[in-house]
Every structure is written in structure tokens, then in C-alpha cells.
Amino acid sequence: MRFVINDTDIETDIDPRTSLLDLLREQIGLTGTKKGCNQGACGACTVLVDGERILSCLALAVQYEGRQVTTVEGLADQAGLHPLQKAFIEHDGFQCGYCTPGQLCSAIGMAAELQRGLPSHVTGDLSAMAIRATREELAERMSGNLCRCGAHNGIIDAIDEVFGERRGQQGYDAEMPEKVA
Amino acid sequence: MSIVKDAAEAAKGLAQAVTKKAIEVAPDGWVPGGTPDPLIRNQHGHVGKPVSRIDGPLKVQGAARFAAEFTLYGMTYASVLFSTITKGRIATLDTADAEAAPGVVLVMTYRNAPRMRPMPAFGSNRMAAGGDDLPVMQDDRVHWNGQPVALVLADTQEQADHAKSLIRIGYEAEAATTSFEAAKADGTEPGQFQGDPLQVTIGDAETVLASAAFKVDETYRTPRHSHAAIEPHAATVMWDGDMLVVHDATQAVTHTAWSLAHMFGIEQDKVRVTSPYVGGGFGSKTLWQHQVLGAAAAKLADRPVRIVLSREGVFRIVGGRSLTEQRFAIGAEKDGCFTAMIHTGTTIMTPHSAMPEPFIVATRSGYAADSFKMEVRVARIDMVANTFMRAPGEAVGTFAMECAIDELADRMGIDPIELRIKNEPEKDPTVGTPFSSRNIVEAYRAGAERFGWARRQPPGARREGEWLVGLGCATGTYPYYRMPGGVARISIGRDGHACASVAAHEMGMGTATAHTQVVAERLGLPLDQVTVEYGDSRLPGLFLAGGSQQSAAIGAAIIAAHRALVVELLKLAGNDSPLAGLKPEEVGGLDGGLAKLDEPARWESYASILARAQRAELSVEAAAPAPIENQHWSMHSYSALFCEARVNAVTGEVRIARFLGSFDCGRILNAKTAASQFRGGIIMGLGLALTEETAFDERTGRVMSASLAEYHIPAHLDVPAIDVMWTNIPDPHTPMGARGIGEIGITGTGAAVANAIYNATGRRIRDLPITLDKLLSAGIG
Amino acid sequence: MTPFSFARATDADDALRLASARGGRYLGGGTNLVDLMRETIERPTALIDVTGLSSTIGERDDGGLLIGAAVRNTAVAEHAAVRARYPALARAILSGASGQIRNMATVGGNILQRTRCAYFYDNAGSRCNKRNPGEGCDAIEGFNRMHAILGASPSCVATHPSDMCVALAAFDATAHLLGADGERRLPLTELHHLPNGRPDDETLLKPGELITAVELPAERWFARSTYRKVRDRASYAFALISVAAALKIDGDRISDVRLALGGVAHKPWRAHKAEAALRGAPATAEHFRDAARAELAGAVPLSHNGFKIELAERTIVAVLQELAGEIA
Structure with missing residues (x-):
């Protein structure tokens, strides 16, 4: 069975029971994606599939044959860390680092949703063409990624700097890299 | 009064203004009878700065390797079955279907588990790390609802989990106490914490309260809490001959190594516990049954074992805060x-x-x-x-x-x-x-x-x-x-790079970063010339990442090691050095070397001292004094x-x-x-x-x-x-x-x-x- | 997870064919079924992936919408016509689960998700009539704070966890089904059963029958609708109470209304009694309260969920007031 993970073709036999998460972690050795609950309740396993964020623990790998999967290992490129990765370091958007890969992938998928005008639970006007990336919007949209160390402020600060209303204000390149845009 | 923003801005300014103040080598002045740690007086060094986490780049790339992410040749996956009664005994046990299931390497129950001593409970020994003092899968007894009663090892996690579902257990339940009211009715006893009675009586408070002009007298209730670290408890375990290696997620590597050695009846130096990264602990990442079961199963199967508790498993076998x-x-x-x-x-x-x-x-x-x-x-x-x-x-x-x-x-x-x-x-x-x-x-x-x-x-x-x-x-x-047992090693090489080694832990508190700052400042080195090594029971000292005391314990051990290092450096410097004849308390770390405190021109670099002494490296180890300050x-x-x-x-x-x-x-x-x-x-x-x-x-x-x-x-x-x-x-x-x-x-x-x-x-x-x-x-x- | 075979259906007929040949279960985004299989609560021997079925939202000539069963929840909430004409549906979906889960979950799967009752989930250690008919229910006397106050039975007090379905129930949505006997349509309010004596039997679907689409009727006044969800956490939590409502006012009178409740029953609860009390009544807080009370008069509290009766009443009144205010 063929998978495309971080732009690399991978051929592997697979037990239909294997989740996309376990495929990544146990068969391919990409352990950056984390298993926090294995039941869709924490968000640590978030990856991007064709640019959309999903939970890899609830995804049977067989359902994702041939799809473009991006994990935390695929965020940096030759030029270095993704702007969001740099912002997480600068704003101390993590402590133990275990929920971090999921937060990063989720934020990148979230930013694309926001950019194309997908409303959220806290959006006041559902018919608005564009939605302001307020801190409340960012926090609601990131609520599927739990953090127990309590790095929430740093996480939202980092996302705000790269994708939010303050985008670009701290000297970061605000453009999203092509591969996940 | 400073605030975060001020501190950040001050640090930015100070980073440019290079300060050249040596950190002296003081005796343990912060303990009774002495003077404060001289580091306190130095307000313009690395300490206090908002330095970004040194492990940040690894963590944001998913490259920090946690306990369940070590890959070993021939590894098997464990799945744990939990009891469904609270108290009683296992009456019947049918593991045949599980054993016959595809990929299964082993089904372990009390019948075939290796013989081990009971868990050494915290406080029973200064190195004990167990949450309780119960035997681990040694008999048919059940002590709580959720206790591990069987473990399956298989070639994949999917196979192990499925085989576990095929195990059939019959129980003989006995009366248990499971409600707060029933427990209170059974009688209460005075609490003791770390050896001290949890009781204070000064004067006759009840009588005074009764006649007070104003009073409150209310009852407050708090429920059970769970740590809920996002990383579930996990270990990757192998036996290398008679040596047990456990890649663990623990806030107590040395305690865990000692406790496992005790249980398996082997010497402490035959157990190595690593814990390079911990995905949140908050008090929960100590020794629970999963590490023991993983080690026992690895021994029985003669294969490495990865044991990752399911989220349910964490709730069942790792205790939380009581009500x-x-x-x-x-x-x-x-x-x-x-x-x-x-x-x-x-x-x-x-x-x-x-x-x-x-x-x-x-x-x-x-x-x-x-x-x-x-x-x-x-x-x-x-x-x-x-x-x-x-x-x-x-x-x-x-x-x-x-x-x-x-x-x-x-x-x-x-x-x-x-x-x-x-x-x-x-x-x-x-x-x-x-x-x-x-x-x-x-x-x-x-x-x-x-x-x-x-x-x-x-x-x-x-x-x-x-x-x-x-x-x-x-x-x-x-x-x-500050708990006793802190020991640190400081090594300094001819390239001017220093490494401080402590069997301590980084669970996200910032320990590694903060102590890199502290060590660099004591030695007078830039941050990139200092490494702090931690998370391995082979390193010196007994440290618990708990009680908010690890930084003090590391700090005290580093002070002692630093003093020992300076004593040795002065010996090596000898009579040809500008430092000749100086006593340890007269010198301090400055600009990659030692200098006389009141005459900074009398200075020699660490590299120069080591080169003249024809030493590639100097390494010293010293213990912190007893924590009598408390x-x-x-x-x-x-x-x-x-x-x-x-x-x-x-x-x-x-x-x-x-x-x-x-x-x-x-x-x-x-x-x-x-x-x-x-x-x-x-x-x-x-x-x-x-x-x-x-x-x-x-x-x-x-x-x-x-x-x-x-x-x-x-x-x-x-x-x-x-x-x-x-x-x-x-x-x-x-x-x-x-x-x-x-x-x-x-x-x-x-x-x-x-x-x-x-x-x-x-x-x-x-x-x-x-x-x-x-x-x-x-x-x- | 019990071993199973996996096949991907190319269309609805193919899905039916695969199902009749192999038995087994239809798999959408997997956000509920995969979890239940991992818990060994569900043990299908075959899975038929139906995410390849219709994933379009079509506007019907009469102005209604036909939403393919494989449309992801996010896509429904994002659709311009849904946002403009059925805002309660968009809001209901957006208040459910998380962004990641909404990207995975399909409309069909959302409808067929199972309860989050902790005793249902505790496969090894608790009794549940839904898992093992006849063995008893540990929830009735246990932790039942999340459980039903309406339509429960001595055999089961579980609630249906979907937010989306509450809005669909309010809007008189119709499920399009395809089975061995051909196509049929079923109002969403009738698709789920109340527990009665057989809480394991949750829907009117026949074996092998597939949800192919959901149809929303054309009612222009549904544009005046909203969804409010009350939960223990600000986000990413199941509803204690939720209310979907649409209100039509002519002059100072309510000419029509749709009202459905979530978090109160074994199925999305259409509040027919409240609606009857409201139709023709003045749009005042007092009448809103009377209507809510009429609906909740039959509520039966359990040991820990009595608060839901008052909470439901308050939330209904607040939602109707909000809609009335918007219209005024």
C-alpha cells in the first residue's frame, strides 16, 4: 500500500486495524506525531492530509492510501524551521513538548480554514466573507488540542504572530510555505 | 519590583552590555552561619534572562525522543488487562485463545510472571519510587478495581490489544470499602506526611473561636483529581544479559532504577533508567506497575518490550490526588x-x-x-x-x-x-x-x-x-x-566547553535551560559553551523532580562541584599561572577562565590551565551539603x-x-x-x-x-x-x-x-x- | 480491535453490494466507529468505506438542500447556503467536537454516532443494556449528570451526543436511505428510537441500509434560527443542554416555530409540545417560559441531572428571546 508522507512515497504492508498514527510512529519511524489518548480527545496526533488537519489516531491508515500526509517532521524545509515553529520557541508555546507537534499541525490547518472564511463557534456573523483572526477565534479553533503544562498563552501568542491579526508584526515572514498552504 | 516585560527588556539591553564580574567560589554560605550565594549579587549575567528553551528546536520538530519512541531490535508490544472487581481473587483464568491469537509472544499472569519483591513504596527507602507497597502480578489477589491482572506481548500493538480481549477471567469478589461515608464510618486515623504528624495544636482554638467577635466556620470539599499529562505513561524495556535498561518517562530516574533493582533482586548498577524527555508529570510519573510489568515480560519473553498505557490504563493504574x-x-x-x-x-x-x-x-x-x-x-x-x-x-x-x-x-x-x-x-x-x-x-x-x-x-x-x-x-x-542526595559532576575540556551532569529531569519546567544559565554564569562561560546532562540514572546524584525542589537540589550540588573544580584547577594551574598562590575563595569564573576577584587582570583561561597541565579534560564530582536550611x-x-x-x-x-x-x-x-x-x-x-x-x-x-x-x-x-x-x-x-x-x-x-x-x-x-x-x-x- | 476486512465502495450501490456480500459496517470518517472498535464495543468483521459516496451539497429546485451523506461536517458548516438559510445547522456543527474531528466526520456518521455514556464505554467493567441487552444499566443509579431527562426508560438513560442532529431535527430534515428494498425517506426525528425496552436497537435502519443523503426543506424563515450549546468546558465538550430553534413572527405573534433539544434524550428531541404552545402566542418571555415548561413537564430527573430541567428551560427562553429580538 502506498502513502505519501512529507512528500516521500512510502510502500508498506498494512494491517487494516492500524491507525494512521501507528503507521507513522511504529512502522515508518516518524515519532514526531504523538499519541496522547488514542480516542480523539486530545489532539496530540493531529496531522495534515491534503492540507486539512485531522486526528491520525481515529484515522484507519487504509482510508488514507495515496493521500498527501504532512507531519511535524515535514514542516521545516531547507530554509529552516517553519515560521510557526520559530514563533513557538520565541513565545515559549510549549513546556514538555508532547502536545506541540499536534498544536503546530493543527494551527497550520486552522490558519488555512480561517483564510478561506470558515466560521467557528465564536464567529458572530456567519455570513461574513472574511473573519477576523482575533485571539478568541484562534483559541476556539485550537481548543481541540489540549495542553496540560499550560502553555496556552504562548501557543496563541505564537499563532497570533504568524497567522493572527498581529501577523508579521514581530519580523517573521508571514507567508505560509507552499507545501502546506 | 520587576515584571516580565521589564525583565525581558532589561535582558535585551544587558545582553549588549558585556559585564565582567567574576563569580566567586564561596563556601556554602547560604546555609546557616554563612553568606548568601555570590551568584545573587551578580545581576548582569545569564541568570534571569528570558533565554528560549535549549530543547526548543528539537521539540518543535518532533525530534525530542520520548519513552515510547526508542526502537529496539525484535521489539514486542504490551497490552495490559485490568481487573473489574475491587477486592477479591482471580478464580478462573483462561488465556488459551489469547495465546493462540496471531502474533502473540506471551501472555503473562500471576501464574507465570517472574518472582519479584513487592513495590517499594515512596518513603519506605530514600530511593523508593513506588506508589504503593503491593506485589505486582505475584498472586491471585485483587486490591483495586483496575489492577493489572494480565499482560499480552505480541509483535504489534494491534495484535496485543486484540489478544487481550480474548482473555477470560472469573473473579471471587469480596466486600470492599468504596464509599467515603463507609470509609469514615469504619473509623479514621491521624495522618502522617513524610514522617511528621499532620496535626498542630496551639492554645484552645475551639474555645477562642466560640467567643470571637467575628467568625467563619465552613466545610469545603475537593474531589479526586487526575494529573492527565498528555503523554501517557510508557516505557521501552530490554534486558541486555543481566542488565535491565528502561527508557522511561519518569521524574525520578535513580529512584526508579533502585526500586526496580530491589524488586528483581539485582544490584542497582544493573539497572539503567533513562528519561530524556517527559511529556508532563505533575507528580504522576514515578514508578507504577507498568514499568515493572514491562521488565518482567521482557525477561520472560527474552525480547524487548514497549509498554504504553492506554489513556484508560493511566486512569486505572496511576493514582491521582485524593478527595x-x-x-x-x-x-x-x-x-x-x-x-x-x-x-x-x-x-x-x-x-x-x-x-x-x-x-x-x-x-x-x-x-x-x-x-x-x-x-x-x-x-x-x-x-x-x-x-x-x-x-x-x-x-x-x-x-x-x-x-x-x-x-x-x-x-x-x-x-x-x-x-x-x-x-x-x-x-x-x-x-x-x-x-x-x-x-x-x-x-x-x-x-x-x-x-x-x-x-x-x-x-x-x-x-x-x-x-x-x-x-x-x-x-x-x-x-x-531541598532533598538530600544531590551530587553533580562538572567536566571542562581544553576546548573550553563545560558539561554539568546530574541525574535530574526536564519535564518542561525549563530545568535544562535554567541550569545551563546557572552553570555558565558560575564558570564565566557563554551559554553555548555549556551542556547540562540529565535524565539518566547513570549520572550522579539522587534527584526527584518533585516538591518544586529540583532546582535547589541541582543548584546546591553544582555549587559544591564548582568549588571542587576550582580547587583542582588551581592545583593544575601551578606556579607558572597568573593565579599562582591564590586560594579558591579568592578567585572566580570570568571570560572562560579563572580570575582573582579583586584583580581581574590576574586571569587564566580554563583551556590554558588544562593545556599547561597536559590534560584534555578535568572532571570533578561533589555532593551538596545536607539541607539544614529548612x-x-x-x-x-x-x-x-x-x-x-x-x-x-x-x-x-x-x-x-x-x-x-x-x-x-x-x-x-x-x-x-x-x-x-x-x-x-x-x-x-x-x-x-x-x-x-x-x-x-x-x-x-x-x-x-x-x-x-x-x-x-x-x-x-x-x-x-x-x-x-x-x-x-x-x-x-x-x-x-x-x-x-x-x-x-x-x-x-x-x-x-x-x-x-x-x-x-x-x-x-x-x-x-x-x-x-x-x-x-x-x-x- | 477485532480483525476485519476492508473495502472501499465507489458509490451507494457498490456499498450495498459489498455489504450484502460481506456483512459488516459502513465506515465514514471513523471518528466514532474506530474509537468504539478499539474499545471492542463494536466488533465488525468487515468495514465498507463509504467516504467515496456523494460528498456534494446540492440546491434543489424548491429551494431546499440535499446534503450527501459523505459530506464532511466542516463542509456543511462552511457552505454558503447553509450559513445563510440554516444558520442553526452551521452553528450546531461548529459547536461540536473539534476542527480536526469536523474535518473527518461525515454527515451520515454523525447521525449514527453512539452515546458517550461512560458506562456504555466501560465495556469491561460496567453493565449496559445497550451493549449487552438485558444485563442492566449502571448509569441509572450511577454518574448520570450527562444523562437523559426526557424519554428515558428503565433500561437506558443515555443521550444522543450529536449537535448536528438537533438542528436537523428542528429543521424537519429527511434522511434518504438506500437498502435491499430500494430507496426510502425517513424524517430525521423518526430515524432514532427512544430506548424503550431495547436500547441496543437505536435506529429504524434495516440491516445493510445506508444513509445516502439528508434533505433540508425550503423554508425561508429558517434563516432566523440559531443553536445554543451549554457545556462544562468553553469548547470541545459534549452538551449538557443544547437548543436549536427557528422563529417566525408576524406582527407580535409567533406564526411558526421549530424547537429541538440536545443533551436531554436518547435521540435529538423535537419539542413538539413547546412548539404547539408557541404557535399563535405572543413572542414574550412569559410565553417562551410557559412553552418550555410545557415541554419539560414530562421530564424525569435522575440523581445528578435534575439541574437540566431548569437549565433547559432557561436556555430555551434565552434562545427564543434572542431570535425574537433579532426579528424585532
Whole structure:
């Protein structure tokens, strides 16, 4: 069975029971994606599939044959860390680092949703063409990624700097890299 | 008074202004009879700067390798089956189908598990790491609902999990005690914590209370809590001949190594435990049955084992914080001075653990009063052993104390901050020792100013649309500890690079970063010339990442090792050095070498000293002195916490709109990571206040919230921007002038929230968590 | 997870064919079924992936919408016509689960998700009539704070966890089904059963029958609708109470209304009694309250969920007031 993970073709036999998460972690050795609950309740396993964020623990790998999967290992490129990765370091958007890969992938998928005008639970006007990336919007949209160390402020600060209303204000390149845009 | 932003800006400026002050090599002056750690006087070095985490690049790339991410040749996967009765014995056991299932390597039960000694419970030995003292899969006995009763090893996790579902077990259940009321009816006993009785009697507090001009006398309840670290407990285990290697997620590598050696009857040096990264611990990442079962199964199968607890498994076999029922009473004169303070109540623990939730500990040194009565009583219940969880005792004890003070202030018509300041003690009110450093009043004044406390209105007075808005405050406090056993090694090479090695832990507290700063400053090196090595039981010392004491323990060991290093360097320098003839206390680290303190021109680089002595490297190891400072002073960190709560008058939903923590924790070692520690504790406190409760079915003794969907920790939308600030006043009696910061954030937070909710609604909820149903019952809106 | 075979269906007929040949279960995004299989609560021997079925939202000539069963929840909430004409549906979906889960979950899967009752989930250690008919229910006397106050039975007090379905129930949505006997349509309010004596039997679907689409009727006034969810956490939590409502006012009178409740029953609860009380009544808080009370008069509290009765009443009133205010 063929998978495309971080732009690399991978051929592997697979037990239909294997989740996309376990495929990544146990068969391919990409352990950056984390298993926090294995039941869709924490968000640590978030990856991007064709640019959309999903939970890899609830995804049977067989359902994702041939799809473009991006994990935390695929965020940096030759030029270095993704702007969001740099912002997480600068704003101390993590402590133990275990929920971090999921937060990063989720934020990148979230930013694309926001950019194309997908409303959220806290959006006041559902018919608005564009939605302001307020801190409340960012926090609601990131609520599927739990953090127990309590790095929430740093996480939202980092996302705000790269994708939010303050985008670009701290000297970061605000453009999203092509591969996940 | 400095604040985060100031500190960050100051640090930016200072980074450019190169300072050249040598850090002297002092004797252990911060312990009684000496002078403070000279590092305190140096205000322009690495210490205190908001340095970004040195492990940050690894963590944001998913390249930091956690316990379940070590890959070993021929590895097998474990799946654990948990008991479904609370007490009794395994009567029938049918593992045939499981053994026959595809990929299965082994099914382990009490019948075939290797013989091992029982778990050494915390406190039974200075290196014991177990949550209880029970045997692990050695007999047919069941002691709690959820106890491991079988383990399957298979080639893949999917195979192991499936095979586990094929095991059939029949039980003979026996009567168990599973309800709090039944446990209390069985009788309670006095609690003991770390060898001390949890009891204080000074004067006749009950009589004084009875005649007090003003009083409160209320009962506060807190439920079970779960640590809920996002990384589930896990270990990758192998036997290499007679050597056991455990890649673990633990906050106690050396304790764990000793404990496993003890259980398997082998020498301690035959067990190596690594824990390079820990995905959150909060007191839960110690020795539980999974590491033992993993090692036993690896031995039996003669293959490496990966054992990762399911989230349900974490709830079943790793204990959490126990429930409490606390009476808090205060008697006061008309002027507000406390005459009596009573804090008594009951908690529960298992027959096999030694950890009564010590909810009176913060009360012992909180306020001045004429008389005190405190006691923790313990009832026994059949459940997974409860354990340490972030600020054990203080997190829930301060909820009672700080709510009671708020209630008294309300009754007396006094501002609650002024009532606290009125009762500020001059020395430890129950022990009598002087405080090492206590600046809670300054913290309150600064916090109140910044938060806008003066705008607080009477209860129930402020409404914005559907939302009732209120402000509350509370004091947080957590003691300074330093546990014995700290040993550090410092190695310095001819390339000028230094490495400090300690068997300590980085769970996200910022330990590795902060101590890189400390070591670099002591040695007079740039940060990139220093490595701090940790997370391996083969490294020196006995360190526990617990009790907010690891930084002090590391700091003290580093001071000792640094002194030993300088003694050796001076010997090596010899008579041809500019340092010739100088004594250790006359020199200090400066610009990559040693210099005479009052004559910095007399300087030689470490590289030059080593080169002349024809040494590639110098490595020394030394132990910290005994932690006697705690006996001479009453040592604590403090916080003044401010909360703005919004309560929906229609639904009772609570949202925290603003929160500010003003801290007095000695000198801050890293402004960035410290701010995160404070915020992290506060956020866990928001969970404690509003949403967290481990559901324990008192009919069956079974945890019914064994998932992160049921056990509600705060989500992003629950967390407001949290402002933090600190006094940054060094404690002269601690290494670096610093006190622990890991646990204080959660203390007082529950009360600050409850007090804000009271101010918003005029309704007092004394039973955590403050869920909307309790507010509806109290008649809001 | 019990071993199973996996096949991907190319269209609805193919899915039916695969199902008749192999038995087994249809798999959408997997956000509920995969979890239940991991818990061994569900043990299908075959899975038929139906995410390849219709994933379009079509506008019908009469102005209604036809939403393919494989449309992801996010896509429904994002669709311009849904946002403009059925805002309660968009809001209901957006208040459910998390962004990641909404990206995975399909409309068909959302409808067929199973209860989050902790005793249902505790396969090894608790009794549940839904898992093992006849063995008893540990929830009735246990932790039942999340459980039903309406339409429960002595055999089961579980609630249906979907937010989306509450809005669909309010809007008189119709499920399009395809089975061995051909196509049929079923109002969403009738698709789920109340527990009665057989809480394991949750829907009117026949064995092998597939949800192919959901149809929303054209009612212009549904544009005046909203969804409010009350929960223990600000986000990412199941509802204690939720209310979907649409209100039509002519002059000062309510000419029509749709009202459905979530978090109260074994199925999305259409509040027919409240609607009857409201039709023709003045749009005042007093009448809203009377109507809510009429609906909740039959509510039966359990030991820990009595608050839901008052909470439901308050939330209904607040939602109707909001809609009335919007219209005024």
C-alpha cells in the first residue's frame, strides 16, 4: 500500500486495524506525531492530509492510501524551521513538548480554514466573507488540542504572530510555505 | 519590583552590555552561619534572562525522543488487562485463545510472571519510587478495581490489544470499602506526611473561636483529581544479559532504577533508567506497575518490550490526588486580627499507600493567630493508590483557607487584601522560626495596582448583558524544600566547553535551560559553551523532580562541584599561572577562565590551565551539603492571585476573563520559562476550580472518567491571557537566591476563582469543581 | 480491535453490494466507529468505506438542500447556503467536537454516532443494556449528570451526543436511505428510537441500509434560527443542554416555530409540545417560559441531572428571546 508522507512515497504492508498514527510512529519511524489518548480527545496526533488537519489516531491508515500526509517532521524545509515553529520557541508555546507537534499541525490547518472564511463557534456573523483572526477565534479553533503544562498563552501568542491579526508584526515572514498552504 | 516585560527588556539591553564580574567560589554560605550565594549579587549575567528553551528546536520538530519512541531490535508490544472487581481473587483464568491469537509472544499472569519483591513504596527507602507497597502480578489477589491482572506481548500493538480481549477471567469478589461515608464510618486515623504528624495544636482554638467577635466556620470539599499529562505513561524495556535498561518517562530516574533493582533482586548498577524527555508529570510519573510489568515480560519473553498505557490504563493504574473534606474556621477581633484558626478534616487513601493529601501544610505558616487547631484524618478506601499531584496539600488546602478568609472579610466589611495583610505573621506562626524571605505584601500591592483591584464592586453588583462579573483574590504559597542526595559532576575540556551532569529531569519546567544559565554564569562561560546532562540514572546524584525542589537540589550540588573544580584547577594551574598562590575563595569564573576577584587582570583561561597541565579534560564530582536550611528558617514561595470571573446568569457557565499572578519566589532564573511555569500552574488551578473531577463510582470502586473526553482539563478557549509578575527578591538562604516555582501556580487559584465567582454572583460555592449546576442550585440569575 | 476486512465502495450501490456480500459496517470518517472498535464495543468483521459516496451539497429546485451523506461536517458548516438559510445547522456543527474531528466526520456518521455514556464505554467493567441487552444499566443509579431527562426508560438513560442532529431535527430534515428494498425517506426525528425496552436497537435502519443523503426543506424563515450549546468546558465538550430553534413572527405573534433539544434524550428531541404552545402566542418571555415548561413537564430527573430541567428551560427562553429580538 502506498502513502505519501512529507512528500516521500512510502510502500508498506498494512494491517487494516492500524491507525494512521501507528503507521507513522511504529512502522515508518516518524515519532514526531504523538499519541496522547488514542480516542480523539486530545489532539496530540493531529496531522495534515491534503492540507486539512485531522486526528491520525481515529484515522484507519487504509482510508488514507495515496493521500498527501504532512507531519511535524515535514514542516521545516531547507530554509529552516517553519515560521510557526520559530514563533513557538520565541513565545515559549510549549513546556514538555508532547502536545506541540499536534498544536503546530493543527494551527497550520486552522490558519488555512480561517483564510478561506470558515466560521467557528465564536464567529458572530456567519455570513461574513472574511473573519477576523482575533485571539478568541484562534483559541476556539485550537481548543481541540489540549495542553496540560499550560502553555496556552504562548501557543496563541505564537499563532497570533504568524497567522493572527498581529501577523508579521514581530519580523517573521508571514507567508505560509507552499507545501502546506 | 520587576515584571516580565521589564525583565525581558532589561535582558535585551544587558545582553549588549558585556559585564565582567567574576563569580566567586564561596563556601556554602547560604546555609546557616554563612553568606548568601555570590551568584545573587551578580545581576548582569545569564541568570534571569528570558533565554528560549535549549530543547526548543528539537521539540518543535518532533525530534525530542520520548519513552515510547526508542526502537529496539525484535521489539514486542504490551497490552495490559485490568481487573473489574475491587477486592477479591482471580478464580478462573483462561488465556488459551489469547495465546493462540496471531502474533502473540506471551501472555503473562500471576501464574507465570517472574518472582519479584513487592513495590517499594515512596518513603519506605530514600530511593523508593513506588506508589504503593503491593506485589505486582505475584498472586491471585485483587486490591483495586483496575489492577493489572494480565499482560499480552505480541509483535504489534494491534495484535496485543486484540489478544487481550480474548482473555477470560472469573473473579471471587469480596466486600470492599468504596464509599467515603463507609470509609469514615469504619473509623479514621491521624495522618502522617513524610514522617511528621499532620496535626498542630496551639492554645484552645475551639474555645477562642466560640467567643470571637467575628467568625467563619465552613466545610469545603475537593474531589479526586487526575494529573492527565498528555503523554501517557510508557516505557521501552530490554534486558541486555543481566542488565535491565528502561527508557522511561519518569521524574525520578535513580529512584526508579533502585526500586526496580530491589524488586528483581539485582544490584542497582544493573539497572539503567533513562528519561530524556517527559511529556508532563505533575507528580504522576514515578514508578507504577507498568514499568515493572514491562521488565518482567521482557525477561520472560527474552525480547524487548514497549509498554504504553492506554489513556484508560493511566486512569486505572496511576493514582491521582485524593478527595478532601475540610473544615475551616477563623475567629477574629473587631479590628480583624485572627484569634483562632481551625483547619481540620478528612481525606482518603488506600490501605497500601502512604500519602494522605496533607491539606493543612499551607495553613501552618499562612497567618498570625492566637490559637491554632489543625489536623488531617485519614479514612481508608479500596482504590488505586492516590499520590502526589502538583502542590499536594496546598492546592486544595489553600482553597479552603483562602475562601474562608474571603468569607470573613465579606462578613466584616473589610477588603480581603487588607484583612490578609493585617494578619501577616512576623515569624512562622506555628514553628516560630524566622522567614528566610517573605514579601507577600509587596506582591499584593503590586498585583492589586496592576489588576485594578480598586475597581471591585460589592457582590452581584456588576452585570454586562447575560454576564455577571466579579473580581476575587487569594494567596498562594508553596514551601521551599531541598532533598538530600544531590551530587553533580562538572567536566571542562581544553576546548573550553563545560558539561554539568546530574541525574535530574526536564519535564518542561525549563530545568535544562535554567541550569545551563546557572552553570555558565558560575564558570564565566557563554551559554553555548555549556551542556547540562540529565535524565539518566547513570549520572550522579539522587534527584526527584518533585516538591518544586529540583532546582535547589541541582543548584546546591553544582555549587559544591564548582568549588571542587576550582580547587583542582588551581592545583593544575601551578606556579607558572597568573593565579599562582591564590586560594579558591579568592578567585572566580570570568571570560572562560579563572580570575582573582579583586584583580581581574590576574586571569587564566580554563583551556590554558588544562593545556599547561597536559590534560584534555578535568572532571570533578561533589555532593551538596545536607539541607539544614529548612530547619533554621521558614522557607516558602508566595503569590497574590487576582481573578476576574464572568458567570452567565442564564446558564451558570463560568468564564475566566482575566487573571494575574504576582509572585514572590526569590530570584527568577529564567524570565521566560518561569513565566510559563507560573501560568501553567494557574491554568491547572483553573481546571481544579471549574471542571476537574475524577469520577469514582462509589458502588463499584471504578473510575468512570477514564478518558480525556470525560475528565475535563482546560481547553484553549477556557484560558484567558494570564498576566504574571514577580518581586525577584533573592532569598539569601537558597542556592542562586531562588525558590521553587513549579507548584505554586496552582495554589490559591481555586480560591481566587471561587472568590471572584462570589463577587460576581453573591453565591458561595464550597464544593469543587464549581460547575454550572452548582451555581444554578445556588439560585443565580 | 477485532480483525476485519476492508473495502472501499465507489458509490451507494457498490456499498450495498459489498455489504450484502460481506456483512459488516459502513465506515465514514471513523471518528466514532474506530474509537468504539478499539474499545471492542463494536466488533465488525468487515468495514465498507463509504467516504467515496456523494460528498456534494446540492440546491434543489424548491429551494431546499440535499446534503450527501459523505459530506464532511466542516463542509456543511462552511457552505454558503447553509450559513445563510440554516444558520442553526452551521452553528450546531461548529459547536461540536473539534476542527480536526469536523474535518473527518461525515454527515451520515454523525447521525449514527453512539452515546458517550461512560458506562456504555466501560465495556469491561460496567453493565449496559445497550451493549449487552438485558444485563442492566449502571448509569441509572450511577454518574448520570450527562444523562437523559426526557424519554428515558428503565433500561437506558443515555443521550444522543450529536449537535448536528438537533438542528436537523428542528429543521424537519429527511434522511434518504438506500437498502435491499430500494430507496426510502425517513424524517430525521423518526430515524432514532427512544430506548424503550431495547436500547441496543437505536435506529429504524434495516440491516445493510445506508444513509445516502439528508434533505433540508425550503423554508425561508429558517434563516432566523440559531443553536445554543451549554457545556462544562468553553469548547470541545459534549452538551449538557443544547437548543436549536427557528422563529417566525408576524406582527407580535409567533406564526411558526421549530424547537429541538440536545443533551436531554436518547435521540435529538423535537419539542413538539413547546412548539404547539408557541404557535399563535405572543413572542414574550412569559410565553417562551410557559412553552418550555410545557415541554419539560414530562421530564424525569435522575440523581445528578435534575439541574437540566431548569437549565433547559432557561436556555430555551434565552434562545427564543434572542431570535425574537433579532426579528424585532
